[in-house]
Amino acid sequence: MRLVFAGTPEFAQTALAALHAAGFEIPLVLTQPDRPAGRGMRLAPSPVKQWAQARGLDVAQPRSLRLDGRHPEDARAVQERLQALRPDAMVVAAYGLILPRWVLESPRLGCLNIHASLLPRWRGAAPIHRAIEAGDAETGVTIMQMDEGLDTGDMLLAERVPIRPDDTTATLHDRLAALGARLIVEALELAACGGLHPMKQPEAGVTYAHKIDKAEAAIDWTLPAAVIERRLRAFDPFPGGAARLGDTLLKVWAARPAAGQGRPGEVLRIDACGPVVACGEGALCLTELQKPGGRRLAAREFLAGHTVVPGMVFGTPAA
Template sequence: MTPLRLVFMGTPDFAVPSLRALADAGHEVVCVYSQPPRPAGRGQQVQKSPVHRFAEERGIPVRTPKSLRNAEAQAEFAELKADAAVVAAYGLILPQPILDAPRLGCLNVHGSLLPRWRGAAPIQRAILAGDAETGITIMQMDIGLDTGAMLLKDAVPITAGTTASSLHDALADMGARLIVEALDGLAAGRLTAEPQPEAGVTYAAKLTREDGRLDWTRDAASVERQVRALTPWPGCWFDAPTPTGGVERIKVLKAELAPDPRKAAPGTLLDDRLTIACADGGVRLTLVQRPGKAPVDGAALLRGFALPVGTRLGDAACSAGN
């Protein structure tokens, strides 16, 4: 392996294994770029990103520009004279002068099997869609949205037990391995970038809190996947009617498929274990949380919440809570 002079650009936990792997492989990471510190957590205290903190632990200089579109930021980047830049969930668009500055270009660690799930939320979208597998693509970046030519790919299955958290961790580790391989191959001339096929392109739109609303008129398998895909962010929820005529928003942290022999109307509470009828079958909500309370199983929630069997959770309750 030939040690390379690298710039690393990343922000969340997903990017940390890649940065660690590059440093441990003996590459010279001359600078790390990350999103600026922001308020986070219950106290909303300003915190540095996970990548920022890791870089400081390793003694690597960190820059946190709000934009890379101005000439000054682009000149500062070019002055680093990097062989390559590695980008992993950075969060800023790289303009053409940034892409052109490193000798070997900018390589992206992307959490899907491109061209499927280009965009902001590939891990969650793959689970939501019921994909059988996903993976990591190491891509030579261009000016488009995840449209660059591909250097390396590897796949991982999505099983009935796969959650966004477990898939995130598996792909972060896979990305760390592949980016080291890709840089070695690129520097040695063993790898040639392959253009993405035009067929099979899908986009992983950014997630919002509204994506977490559970819709009982969908089939049970879709609802169960939604809980696995969107926990912890943005989180899944439904609005339950209260005895006073209001609604209370209940978070759903875990769920499982359950039969609905009655074939009740979607949204009907079927039993004292918090099983809800869907369009096809039912889901049992096995870990839920009321506002300001600790998570409990579905049966425990019903023991402390007046929600009789046969109650219909539907659009009326949802709209009243917004």
């Protein structure tokens, strides 16, 4: 089976590696253009591009796939490649560009998407983050036949995964990436012998996983402790939790429930795990913090170099 692969981050790179190892022919890989990254803001290739080029796969980085968009020359170049390659299927995983109808209809079997949720729950850009933030007990991966809607296509395969009490987006991402890689290989093998049975998504239970905004990092201490704790796990590794202590803006990366009550943001005591801070309901022990320009530190290390005492108040950074 001849495939075109479209993806950008590590989640997609895991799937590309699995398809390559399974022996599928991949004559073309599409990925986002290089983006500025790091402190020097130098252009950096995506994980998918790095992996593909290291193995001699042909890579294209169109700025758009719309023939009537701002970069029609990019779209036409890809169109010509697809017409020449005549792929059996396109596999899409966290690509980041909208696929117009002409792309969806180019491969013989259409475009198969690896989506990190149990559709129709958490359609959209940030399904892993939002599942943790909402306190879902489980999530999973759905292999979907793409259509022109936002994650509205028929479901082909799906598998559930429990969300652990200590899961962050980083840890859950890795498990779902491995699951998605396995499921897309299975789906294509079934497709080759006509063994896939598309199923419409239910109309009930639709939710949208909106893109994570950096402004969401600001911790609102009036929220219940359980809500703040889930948000910290959901926003690890990006954008983390932001709090102000005096004139210092800190990152809060991890916390655990603790006994206590008081004015939201107030430091109630210093426990072995770290400072215990009152929330709108309950309290949290902050277990991992970071100062500007520093690195993530366990609370014990952080407190060795920073004064935090009972009665001090953590504030919410201004938007």
